[in-house]
Amino acid sequence: FSEVSWIPNKHYSGIYGLMKLTLTKALPSDLSKVIVLDTDITFATDIAELWGIFRKFTDKQVIGLVENQSDWYLGNLWKNHKPWPALGRGFNTGVILLYLERLRRIGWEQMWRLTAERELMSMLSTSLADQDIFNAFIKQNPVLVHQLPCFWNVQLSDHTRSEQCYTEVSDLKVIHWNSPKKLRVKNKHVEFFRNLYLTFLEYDGNLLRRELFGCPSQASPDSVQLQTALEELDEDDQCYDFRRERLTVHRVHLYFLQYEYTPTEDDTDITLVAQLSMDRLQMLEAICKHWEGPISLALYMSDAEAQQFLRYAQASEVLKNRKNVGYHIVYKEGQFYPVNLVRNVALKNANTPYVFLTDVDFLPMYGLYDYLRKSVVQLDMAHAKKALVVPAFETLRYRLSFPKSKAELLSMLDMGSLYTFRYHVWPKGHAPTNYAKWRTATTPYKVEWEPDFEPYVVVRRDCPEYDQRFVGFGWNKVSHIMELDAQEYDLMVLPNAFMIHMPHAPSFDISKFRSSSSYRNCLNTLKDEFHQDLSRKYGSAALKYLTAQRNM
Structure with missing residues (x-):
């Protein structure tokens, strides 16, 4: 920053627009x-x-650039328009080839x-950031300049006058939306380029990975x-399909949207x-309305869905104003929902000492x-292996007057507008919480x-990660x-x-589980293998899980 912060700049990119000038120094000297x-x-x-x-x-x-496709540097856009000096139409710096080795040699x-100091004496500031310099x-x-063919930087802005480059559309190689208005520029070709751009955004990125014959490079140890x-x-x-799923390497885009988090001083x-x-x-x-603290969310989506999510988040006043939510996209691949892999992405990218492991269809x-x-603090979590259980309830109503207190919740429970979670279909999942005791409890209590x-x-x-062999529906949280x-929490x-828990339609995976006997059989096989692995890992302490499984 200090290398360029002295340059007055009117361009909308601010100081970042000047950073390209520093690359000979910022990048490794052997590059x-x-x-x-x-x-x-x-x-x-x-x-x-x-x-x-x-x-x-x-x-x-030493520098490769495409000619500017607007009249900016010709100085005839409006009365008294005085641009920085340039060779003819000048060059656009949206695409630059820099021969760093030679630039260093000539004292770039x-x-x-x-150059900047000399011109700033009369120009006072840059209008187009690094491009002017x-x-x-x-x-x-x-x-020192090598002029690239125009199709390596087809520029789209309100000021673009040159039609020449658009005539050879079949040879187009790079589209440059060089305007703060991006897709909304007033250019007669914009619809054509916009369609190309949107097609690219909705393209399935997995297809790009599936070229049958890639570069003849050395295979990495991971791929071997x-x-x-x-x-x-x-x-x-x-x-086979379940086991193969565990080996799938998913594309992941961490921090898909802007994220800001300031750690608290008390480490809680x-x-x-x-x-x-x-x-x-x-x-x-x-x-977001129920939980004001930091959130780490992993979203399992296709490329096209990620673009829909982006538009949704940008249009939502609530989401737009929350910067302490980390959104991580795990791109869809394979036939099962890799639920525990997706959970682990969210878990590994939490930035606080503690995590509340929940599901997105619950409101705290x-x-x-x-x-x-x-x-x-009260339970001294910093020095003890404890898992604090947050009791789970559910409503079957889509519109719920959310209880403001435990007393209000108990009253709704008695009236039948709330139930203990999965009471009707899977009581074992939460029975050990001991809801009868919870009704009157005033202090935390231990359950087995x-x-x-x-x-x-x-x-x-630093708790254990979720076991990624469990995909789709079943046993992903139980394990x-x-x-x-087993680790004695x-x-x-x-x-x-x-x-x-708020009501919603059943997921595709629970439907597959219910309708496929082979799905259910494989889940049982995976459970058995998980038990065996647990025994190997924790020895005799893990025998009780195997015994419990056999007695069921």
């Missing part, structure tokens, strides 16, 4: 060439072709500084290991951790964030693990609680905490 791209660039070809142009440079050429750092430098040293693991799978195994902060897909998106605003009680932070227990808990961030118990139920 000889670099391609520099603006973020509003769309490639319609293989970037390897652009790298190949370095070979066409003469011995003296001193040369651009002298590059052009003033090239005007003085034209022999993956290939070996795939070869070891038995294709005749009834559960808690991140709400959850995962979701497109069909649960409507829960986000409500969760108002004030739960503060109550949990106090409980962390029982088979199929799957409460929602607050734990230290995690079992491992917490005390399960402590909080007397004044609650969360409520």
